[in-house]
Amino acid sequence: MSPKQQRGEATVERALEAALFVYAREGEQGFTVSAVTRAGALSPGSLYHHFGNLDGLVHALVQRWLERLMTPLATALLEADSAREGIRAAVRAYLDFVRDHPDAALLLHSATADRHGMAHAKELRDAQEARLSPLAAWLRHRIATGELADVSPSLLESLILGPVVATARRHLTLGDTDLDEAARELPERIWSAVRG
Structure with missing residues (x-):
């Protein structure tokens, strides 16, 4: 696996962990792209790149x-x-x-x-x-x-x-x-x- 693929997988993993953390702490109302990107130290662009949108996440x-x-x-x-x-x-x-x-x-x-x-x-x-x-x-x-x-x-x-x-x-x-x-x-x- 190339370094780029490894970084991509790490980003996906971080996003999924952050999304679960945000959902569990904030509920549906607080489950937003900005909350997930903050919790996972991610850029909104990387979230959209890997998942398309919040529904994809x-x-x-x-x-x-x-x-x-x-x-x-x-x-x-x-x-x-x-x-x-x-x-x-x-x-x-x-x-x-x-x-x-x-x-x-x-x-x-x-x-x-x-x-x-x-x-x-x-x-x-x-x-x-x-x-x-x-x-x-x-x-x-x-x-x-x-x-x-x-x-x-x-x-x-x-x-x-x-x-x-x-x-x-x-x-x-x-x-x-x-x-x-x-x-x-x-x-x-x-x-x-x-x-x-």
């Missing part, structure tokens, strides 16, 4: 952290010996991510990420396709064996992750939800809703 940031959330979640699910254990492992992996990366979790569960996700749903899904295909196959297999309810994989995904996402949002915004309690309680309640 949000896209790159959401993509980065979605991947960092989905990797351990997928691993946990796919390595489980049963559907029940897979659900338990996936719930724990998700809640562990929220605990270990609160700033990124706040971004991923924000109105900013929701709007971005709605506007770029297919693009985000396509970018995660390599990771999501094995999960869909895992769901289809578990449906075929009778372990999971015979409903569409997309509905199962909502039934499994919906309560976890809602719990994470409540924890991040209100702070009145204990993640350890959620990790103990949610898997069995979710299992009751999706078992075959």
